[in-house]
Amino acid sequence: MNEFLEGGDPKQVALVKSIFLQFERDPVIATSPEIYDLTHEEKRELTARKIARLAQYLEKDTPEVWNMRWHLLNTFDPQLSTRINNNLGLFHNCVRGNGTLKQYHYWTVTQGSAKIKGICGSFGMTELAHGSNVAGLETTATFDAETDEFIVNTPHIGATKWWIGGAAHTATHIAAYARLIVRGVDHGVKIFVVPLRDANHDVMPGVSLGDVGAKMGRNGIDNGWIQFSNVHIPRGNMLSKYDKVDRDGTVHNAPLAQLAYSALLTGRVGMVYDCFRYGSRFITIALRYAVGRRQFGHSPDGEEQLLNYPLHQNRLLPYLAAVYAMSATGYKMKSYLKGIIDTLDTSVKTGNTKKIGGALTEMKTLFVISASLKSTCTWLTASLIDECRQACGGHGYSSYSGFGTGYTDWAVQCTWEGDNNVLAMSAGKSVIQNLQKVLKGKSLMGEFAYLNSYSVAASSPVLNGSIDNLQNLLSAYQTLVARLSGHANEILEENKNSWESISVHQVSISKVFAHTYVLGTFIKRISSVSDAALSEQLTNLAKLYALSTLNQYSSLFLQYNVISGSALAEVQSQVGMLNARVRPQVVGLTDAFMIPDFVINSSLGSYDGNIYDNYFSIVKRQNDPSRTKAPYSEAILEKMLNRKDLNVRERNERSKEVLRLLGTGIE
Amino acid sequence: MNEFLEGGDPKQVALVKSIFLQFERDPVIATSPEIYDLTHEEKRELTARKIARLAQYLEKDTPEVWNMRWHLLNTFDPQLSTRINNNLGLFHNCVRGNGTLKQYHYWTVTQGSAKIKGICGSFGMTELAHGSNVAGLETTATFDAETDEFIVNTPHIGATKWWIGGAAHTATHIAAYARLIVRGVDHGVKIFVVPLRDANHDVMPGVSLGDVGAKMGRNGIDNGWIQFSNVHIPRGNMLSKYDKVDRDGTVHNAPLAQLAYSALLTGRVGMVYDCFRYGSRFITIALRYAVGRRQFGHSPDGEEQLLNYPLHQNRLLPYLAAVYAMSATGYKMKSYLKGIIDTLDTSVKTGNTKKIGGALTEMKTLFVISASLKSTCTWLTASLIDECRQACGGHGYSSYSGFGTGYTDWAVQCTWEGDNNVLAMSAGKSVIQNLQKVLKGKSLMGEFAYLNSYSVAASSPVLNGSIDNLQNLLSAYQTLVARLSGHANEILEENKNSWESISVHQVSISKVFAHTYVLGTFIKRISSVSDAALSEQLTNLAKLYALSTLNQYSSLFLQYNVISGSALAEVQSQVGMLNARVRPQVVGLTDAFMIPDFVINSSLGSYDGNIYDNYFSIVKRQNDPSRTKAPYSEAILEKMLNRKDLNVRERNERSKEVLRLLGTGIE
Secondary structure (H helix, E strand, O other), X not given: OHHHHOOOOHHHHHXXXXXXXXXXXXXXXXXXXXXXXXXHHHHHHHHHHHHHHHHHHHHHOOXXXXXXXXXXXXXXXXXXXXXXXXXXXXXXXHHHHHOOHHHHHHHHHHOOHHHOOOOOEEEEOOEOOEOOOHHHOOOEEEXXXXXXXXXXXXXXXXXXXXXXXXXXXXXXXXXXXXXXXXOOEEEEEEEEEEEOEOOOOOEOOOEEEEEOOOEOOOOOOOOEEEEEOOEEEEHHHEOOOOXXXXXXXXXXXXXXHHHHHHHHHHHHHHHHHHHHHHHHHHHHHHHHHHHHOEEEEEEOOEEEEHHHOHHHHHXXXXXXXXHHHHHHHHHHHHHHHHHHHHHHHHHHHHOOHHHHHHHHHHHHHHHHHHHHHHHHHHHHHXXXXXXXXXXXXXXXXXXXXXXXXXXXXXXXXXOOOOOHHHHHHHHHHHHHHHHHHHHOOOOOOHHHHHHHHOOXXXXXXXXXOOOOOHHHHHHHHHHHHHHHHHHHHHHHHHOOOOHHHHHHHHHHHHHHHHHHHHHHHHHHHHHOOOOHHHHHHHHHHHHHHHHHHHHHOHHHHHHOOOEOHHHHHHHHHHHHHHHHHHHHHHHHHHHOOOOOHHHHOOOOOOOOOOHHHHHHHHHHHHOOOOOOOOOOHHHHHHHHHOOOOHHHHOOOOOOHHHHHHHHOOOO | OHHHHOOOOHHHHHHHHHHHHHHHHOOOOOOOXXXXXXXXXXXXXXXXXXXXHHHHHHHHOOHHHHHHHHHHXXXXXXXXXXXXXXXXXXXXXXXXXXXXXXXXXXXXXXXXXXXXXXXXXXXXXXXXXXXXXHHHOOXXXXXXXXXXXXXXXXXOHHHOEEEEOOOOOOOOEEEEEEEEEEOOXXXXXXXXEEEOEOOOOOEOOOEEEEEOOOEOOOOXXXXXXXXXXXXXXXXXXXXXOOOEEOOOOOEEOOOOHHHHHHHHHHHHHXXXXXXXXXXXXXXXXXXXXXXXXXXXXXXXXXXXXXXXXHHHHHHHHHHHHHHHHHHHHHHHHHHHHHHHHHHHHHHHHHOOHHHHHHHHHHXXXXXXXXXXXXXXXXXXXXXXXXXXXXXXXXXXXEHHHOHHXXXXXXXXXXXXXXXXXXXXXXXXXXXXXXXXXXXOOOOOOHHHHHHHHOOOOOOOOOEOOOOOOHHHHHHHHHHHHHHHHHHXXXXXXXXXXXXXXXXXXXXXXXXXXXXXXXXXXXXXXXXOOOOHHXXXXXXHXXXXXXXXXXXXXXXXXXXXXXXXXXXXXXXXXXXXXXXXXXXXXXXXHHHOOOOOHHHHOOOOOOOOOOHHHHHHHHHHHHOOOOOOOOOOHHHHHHHXXXXXXXXXXXXXXXXXXXXXXXXXXXX
C-alpha cells in the first residue's frame, strides 16, 4: 500500500524511508515535543541551527533526493522548510524563470546560494499595501544611464517590501519586484537582484530592514520588511531572460511574458503533494487516538472505542480517503510540471518555437489546474486538521498533541502562493472560458475535454441509483462542472459580461473542478493496481471520497439536477456503509503512510498506541512537577489571597462611624 | 443601534461603556499588541497580575456589574476571564448547584473564594481518560466510618484529574467529581471539596499535581493535573444539596438529580452571548480592513476597496448579520436562565413542588436549546474568525492582527463545556423525541410548538418565490426541522431504535434547530423596534442572515423539499442584493458595537482606519529595527555562509589524487 501512496514507485518508498531514518537519527534535525514549548526567539535560533545542518546534506544530495528531503521536512517542521525555501525555492526559481542562464549560474553556483554558502537569497514580491496584485507593486528601479545602474527606491510606506522571508536576519540578497523606470517611462514590474547584507553580514547602506514580528504560526522564519533609499545596483542585476535594458536605455519587452510568472508554479504545484503528506500526519494522529480512546457505550470491556461510533467514523474516515486521493494527484502534479519545464528548457535552447508554443499551452492548463487544486486542497487540509483536533476532544487542544501548531503553521497555505479565493476565481473563470469555446462549437482537448459533452438542453439527473460505480460518479462530477459553468455563463451574459457578478460561482466551479480532477486521477491510478485485495481497499476509499465529497457539495448536485433527492439519501447511507467497511482497515491504512514517531510528534499518535502513558510522560518532562509554585506565586498569588480586609485597606474610611462623623453635615 | 445590540436596554449600553472606559484606563487590565509577543511564562504571570487587580473591582461590584465585566473581559482577554472563571464561575456554580446553602456560604463567604481572598476554588471534573462521559469518572471518595471522613484516591493514571484550571499554581481547593464508595458499594459520581494547598500555598500531603503545559491557546491559564493518594477530607466536604451520607454511612440519593448538572448550564448559556461579543470584535477588524484596503480594479483613485467586491461582501457580510442575530439570542438566553434559577430558588425555599416541577421542565428545555445553540454558535464563531483572517490576506497571519490568538483562544469553545458534537447529538435527539410525541398525537407547548404542524404527508415546497418575507423564511426553517426530524425518526424505526444509526442526522437537526431559534428571536426583537430607519437596517440584516444561512444549508432545504431549485437560485441572487444593500452601512453597523481600540487590539482594525501606519508602528515598536542581527547571527548564520569549501572540510579525502591513490588496489 505504501508503494501506491508513493506514486507506485518502490524507489520512492525506499527514498522516503532512508531520509526519515537519517532525520530520525540526526540530533539537530529530529523534532520532539520540546518544540511546543519554545519561545519565538528560540524557534528562530533552532531553525537557523537546523538550516546550517541541512546545508551539509545539501552539498551531497542529488536534486531528486534534496527535493524529497525538503518535502518531508514540510511534514514535521514547516517553519524550517519554508525558511530554506525562501532561498532554494523562491529565489532560485525566480532567477531561473526570469534570468538568463548566465545570471542563474552566477547567483546560484558562482556566488553559492545553491548550497547556502557565501550568499543566501530571498524573494521580494509582496509589499505592505500590495499582495495578490503584482502589477500594482510600487517599488521603483530607475535606470541611471550615467552610471549604468538601477536606483532602487521605496517611494512610500505602502511600498515597503513586507513578509520577505529571511529578510530580518538571514538573507544576503533579494530578488526584488520593482517597476522599471527608464527616461521617465514606467515599463511595468520587473525583477532585480539587490544585495541586502555584505560579506560581514552587515546591512548595506540605503537598505532599511526589520523583523515583521510574531505570526500566527511558523515563527521560526525571520520574515522581514525592507525599504530601499537610493540603492544603486549594476544593470546586470536585472533578471533578463525576457526583459532587457541596453546600455543606452533601450528597453526590450518580454516576447514570452507568460513565462515570467512560472516561478510561482513550482511552489503551487508542490503544495498538493504537501497536502497529502501533512494531511496523512494529522489523520493518523486522530485515528490512532480514536482507536485507543474509549467513551460511553457498552462494549464488553467497558467503554466503546471512539472509532466504533458512526458519527466519529463520519468525521474522520472521509478525510482519510481524501488523503489517499491527494497522494495520487500530488505525485501526478510534480511529474506534470517537470515534464513541461524539461520540454521548455530543451525547446528554448534549440529554438523550437512550435514546441515552445505547445509547452506554453500545457503550462497555461497547469496554471488553471494547479490554482484550482492548490486552493481546494489547502482548504481541505486546514479543515482536516481542525476536525482531527476536535475529534480528539480536550486533548486535541494540548500543544503536545501537535494540532495547535499543525493548524497555525498550515493556515498560511490558504493565503500565500496565491490567495485561495483569488486563485479559485481565476481557475473558475478559465473553466467558464473553456465552456464558452464549446458553446461556440470548438472541441476541447486534454483536461477540459469532458466539457465537450455539455448541452444546454440536457438537464435530467445523471445519478439515479447507480452510485456504486466510480465512473458514473466521475461523470456526475464532470456534469456538475459543466452545468455550473453553463449557468454561471448565462448569468455573466445577463450582466453584460461582468465577471464580478459571478465571482461566487467561480469559486464553486473551481472547487468542484478540483475534486473532479483528484477523483479522476485517483481512479486512474487504482486501475493500474494489480493486487486484488489492495485494489478493493483503494476502491472503497475512492468511493468514500467521491460520495462524501458529493454529499458535502450536495446542494450543487441537487440544484443542477445532477442527482435526485432520493439518490442523495442513498449516497448518505452509502457513505455510512463505506465508513463501516473501511473501519477495520484503519490501522493498516494509516501505518501505510510510514510516518515515524518523531514526525508524528504527538502525545496522542505514537505507533505503540499507548496514549495516556506517552502523554503524561511528555507533560511531566516538559513541566517539572517538583516546581509546585510558579516564580510569581509569592509576589502575586499569595499576596492576593492573604491581603487584608477591604475596610483595613481602605483605612476604615467607610466605617459606619466615619460615615456618620463626616456625613451629618453638623459641626 | 447599540441599544438594540445591548438587549434594547439603555442601562446596559451605559454599563458597557463605563466598564470599557475603566478598563481602557487601567494600566494592568488594558491589553496592547505586546501580548502577542509574550512567552507562555510571561502570559501566566501577567494574567495572575490582572486577576489580583480584578479582585479589587470584585470587592466593590454588584453581581450584575461583575457579570458584565467578566463577559467584556472575555472579548479581549479570554485567558484572563477563564482563569478567574475556574473559581468564580465553575467552582461557585458547582457549590451553589450541588451544595447546601450553608456549604455555599461557608466556602464562598466565610472562606472568601467569592472575593478570591483566603481561598480560590477550581472545578475538578475531567480526568485523563474521561471527558464527556461524567458517569464514567474513576476517582474515588471512600467513606471511612471510623474517622467520619472520605478518603479520596486516584486509582490509576487514566483517573488523573486533567485540564483542571488553576490547579498548576493558583487554586487552593477543588470541587472534585468522584465516585462515592460506602461499605464497598459504588453510589455513583458525587462532588467533594478537597483542599489542594494550605494557607502558605504549599501543596497538601497526598496531593500530587503539576502543570499540563502548553496549549493551542489561552496559555495564561495554569491548567493542571492532580492525583490523590489517600487524601482525607471531612464528611461535610461532600456537597449535599441532593446527596447525603449520614454519620453512620447511610446514603440518601438525590430526589432531584436533574439539578445536579445545572452547574454546567450557566457556562453554556453565557457562551452564546460571548459568541456575539467575540464575533463582533473580529468582524469589525475584517470589515475595517476591507474598507481601508484597496486591490485590483479600476476605481478613479486607483485600486478598488476590497469591500466593494461582491465575493468579499459575500465572505463577510453574512457573518456581520449573524453577529447581530446572535446578540438578540445572547441576551435572551441570559434572562431565560436567570428566570428559571430565580423561580427554582424561591420555590425550593417555599417547598412549592408544583412550581419546582414547572421550573425543572423549563430547565430541561433550556438544556436542549442551550446545547444546540452553544455548539452551533461556537462553530459559527470559529468559522467567522477564520474567514475574517483569510479575508485580511497575508496581514491576517500577522499576530498583531489579533486573528491568530483570536482563533487559537476560541477553538476550545467548541470542545469544553460539552463537546459540540456530543451536545448537538443530544439536542438533536431531544428534538426528535419531541416530534415523536407529536406523532403520538400530543400537542407541544413553548419552543417546540412549531413541530405540531408537522405532517408526514405534507411535502410540497414551502418557499416558492416568497423569500422576501421573514415570517415565511422562519416557517421554512421550522418546516425543515420538522421534516428532518421526521425522516431521522423513520430511519431510527427502520434500525430498531438504534440512535447511533442517525447520529449524523441528530447533528444536522441541532444545527438547523439553533438557526431557527436565533432567527425567530431576532425577528421578534426587531418587531419591537419603533425607529423606522433602524428597523429597516435590522430587517435587511435578518434577511441576510436567514437567506445566507439557508444557502449554507441549502442541501437540506432542497433534499427535504422545503425549497425548490428555482427558489434557491433566487435566494442566492437575493443574498447578493442584500450584501450590496448592507455595504454602505458597514461603518455604522460595526461602530455600533462600541468596541474601544484596546479591545480590538489589532494592527488592522483601529477606529481611525489608518491601517498601514498603525501596523508599521506596532511592528517597529515590538521589533526594534536597530537590532539588524539576531543574537545567533554570528554563531550560526555567518558561520554557515562563510564556511570553507566542502573538499577542505573533508580534508581533501575525496580529491582525485587521493581517490586514485587509495582506489587502485595496487601497492
